[in-house]
Amino acid sequence: MNWKLAARAEKMNPSVLREILKVTERPGIISLAGGLPSPKTFPISAFAEACAQVLSTQGEAALQYSASEGFAPLCQAVADMLPWKVDPAQVLITTGSQQGLDLVAKVLLDPGSRVLVETPTYLGALQAFAPMEPVPVGVASDAQGVLAEDLLAKAPGARFAYLLPNFQNPTGRTMSEARRAAVSAAAKSAGLPIVEDNPYGELWFDEAPPLPLTARNPEGCIYLGSFSKVLAPGLRLGFLVAPKAIFPKLLQAKQAADLHSPIFNQRMVFEVMKDGFLDRHVPTIRALYKRQRDAMVAALQREMKGLDVEFNTPAGGMFLWLRMPAGIDTVALLPKAVERGVAFVPGAPFYAGESDSRTLRLSFVTASVEEIEKAIAALAATVREQLAHQLAAKTEQLLASAATP
Structure with missing residues (x-):
C-alpha cells in the first residue's frame, strides 16, 4: 500500500x-x-478504597460515557482549590495536562504562528505544538525565568507565551514575585495571551511560590494543572482553566479528541480528594x-x-x-x-x-x-x-x- x-x-x-x-x-x-514521580508517593490504599466505593455506589455512571467538560463535582473541586475566583464552568478535565497542551495548540496555532517560550522550555510542549507547525521563539531567560523586556519585544504577532513559573521543567527555577508582576504587566500591555503550565506548583519545599500569573489576569491566561504529580500519573488526569471567550473552542477540540477523559478515574479522584486528603x-x-x-x-x-x-x-x-x-x-x-x-x-x-x-x-x-x-x-x-x-x-x-x- x-x-x-x-x-x-x-x-x-x-x-x-x-x-x-x-x-x-x-x-x-x-x-x-x-x-517520573516516586512510586512511594502513590496513595494506593486510598485508591483501593475509592475504587470499591465508586463501583459499589456509582458503578453504572462510572462505567458509562460522560460529559466532555468533566465530572461536575471534580470541576468544582478544582475551582475551589485555585487561589483566585474560578467559575467551575471554566474548568475542563483533560487526559493529563499534556492533552491540555495539545488542545491549546489545536485551537490557537496555525502553520507559521509564532509562540514564545522560555529558554530552555518543556520538551513535551514543543512536541505538542509541533504538529500545528508553529514557529517557537525562545525568549531570553535567567534564573527567574523569562525577561519581561524581551517578552515584550517579541510579543508583536505572537499567538501566546508558554510559561512554567513554578519549579520549571527542565531547570527547576522559580519565577519571583517581582518577575511575575513584570511579566504579567508586559503581556497585558502587549495583548499577549499566556498559557501557564503548573504541574509542579504544590511540590514546594520551604514556602509556597507566589500567586500564579493567571491569578493576576484571568482573562488573558489559560492555566494548566495536573493530578499526576500529587496523586498518580497513571490516572492520566489533568485540567485546564480558560477564559469563557475561548473555553467553547477548547471543549470542541476535546470532544473531537476523545469525547471525555476516563470518568471512572475522575470519580475515583474526587472520592479520594473530597475529605481534604491532598x-x-x-x-x-x-x-x-x-x-x-x-x-x-x-x-x-x-x-x-x-x-x-x-x-x-x-x-x-x-x-x-x-x-x-x-x-x-x-x-x-x-x-x-x-x-x-x-x-x-x-x-x-x-x-x-x-x-x-x-x-x-x-x-x-x-x-x-x-x-x-x-x-x-x-x-x-x-x-x-x-x-x-x-x-x-x-x-x-x-x-x-x-x-x-
Whole structure:
C-alpha cells in the first residue's frame, strides 16, 4: 500500500525522553533522567478504597460515557482549590495536562504562528505544538525565568507565551514575585495571551511560590494543572482553566479528541480528594523530595568540586539543572555515563532555538539517597575522564604542531 503521510505527521518526532528511558531499563543503571514521580508517593490504599466505593455506589455512571467538560463535582473541586475566583464552568478535565497542551495548540496555532517560550522550555510542549507547525521563539531567560523586556519585544504577532513559573521543567527555577508582576504587566500591555503550565506548583519545599500569573489576569491566561504529580500519573488526569471567550473552542477540540477523559478515574479522584486528603498527603511528598534534593545537592558539591560544573538548588519540584565545563557536549557524554551506570537527560532538546550543548537535567525524586550519591559519583568520574581525554588530545595537537617544520 502507498501510505502518504500528512504534512503535520512529518513534523512529529520521537520523544527524546522516552528514548532515554529505554536505556534506563538496562540492569544496573541508576536513572536520574525521567520525570517520573516516586512510586512511594502513590496513595494506593486510598485508591483501593475509592475504587470499591465508586463501583459499589456509582458503578453504572462510572462505567458509562460522560460529559466532555468533566465530572461536575471534580470541576468544582478544582475551582475551589485555585487561589483566585474560578467559575467551575471554566474548568475542563483533560487526559493529563499534556492533552491540555495539545488542545491549546489545536485551537490557537496555525502553520507559521509564532509562540514564545522560555529558554530552555518543556520538551513535551514543543512536541505538542509541533504538529500545528508553529514557529517557537525562545525568549531570553535567567534564573527567574523569562525577561519581561524581551517578552515584550517579541510579543508583536505572537499567538501566546508558554510559561512554567513554578519549579520549571527542565531547570527547576522559580519565577519571583517581582518577575511575575513584570511579566504579567508586559503581556497585558502587549495583548499577549499566556498559557501557564503548573504541574509542579504544590511540590514546594520551604514556602509556597507566589500567586500564579493567571491569578493576576484571568482573562488573558489559560492555566494548566495536573493530578499526576500529587496523586498518580497513571490516572492520566489533568485540567485546564480558560477564559469563557475561548473555553467553547477548547471543549470542541476535546470532544473531537476523545469525547471525555476516563470518568471512572475522575470519580475515583474526587472520592479520594473530597475529605481534604491532598492537604494531608502532599506534605509527605514534599518532605520526601526535599530530602532527595538535599542529597543530590550535597553529592554535587562534594563530587564535582574543582570541575567548574554549575548547578542550581531548586526550591521545589523534581529537577535540577547542570552546566558542564567548556568543551563537554552532554549528548556525547550520556553513553559514557551509562557505561558507568548513570543516566541523565541532555539539555539541548529543551531549547526552541540555539541550544546550550553543555547543559543537562537531573531528576532527584525516583532514586534513593544512596543511589543518588552513587550516581553523582559516577557522573563526576565520567566528567573527569572526558576532561582528561580533552587535555590529552590538546597536548597531542600541541606536540604535533611543535614537531611540524
